[in-house]
Amino acid sequence: MFIGYAVLAVLLALALSASAFMTFTRNPAVAGNMTKLGVPEGWLPWLGTAKVAGALGLLAGLAVPVLGAAAAVGLVLYFAGAVVTHLRAKDYELAPALVLTALPAIALVLRIAAS
Template sequence: MFIAYVVLASLLALAMAGSAFMTFTRNPAVMGNMTKLGVPEGWLPWLGAAKTAGALGLLAGLAAPALGVAAAAGLVLYFVGAVVTHLRAKDHELAPALVLTVLPAVALVLRIASS
């Protein structure tokens, strides 16, 4: 179980770090999506910080299980919020947000199971 957590946490942390970078640098694709969903531009630093914290927490969870659990749970909540935001905006392109809700949920289960 721990090896599966290491692989998933590492890949998910890499994806979150890349997404945070694109959020912080106001990548046009990110900005277009956020505008379409009605997310205020002032929220972007907080959203990028949440993704960064999730990425770092997943990696820290390799050594400190409680941090891995907290980071994975935080990312699940983050992406549940993303799914809700898509639904409220009547945007039915949910696949990325749903996948990114499931992956940290699996990481959470793996981290708890390997503790």
């Protein structure tokens, strides 16, 4: 189970890091999507920071199980919020947000099972 967690944690950390970078640099695709969803531009640094914290927490979870579990819970909540934001904006392109909600949930199960 630990190897599964490790692989998933590293892949998620890479994806979250790239997403955070695009959020911090206000990539037109990200900024445009956030505007479409009604997310204030002032939230972007906070959202990017949450992604970085989640990525670092997942990686820290390789050595300290409770940090990995906490990061996974935080990421599930973060991306569940993204799903709710899409639904409130009546934007039904939910697949990426749903997948990104499920992956940290799987990481949480693997981290707990590996402990």
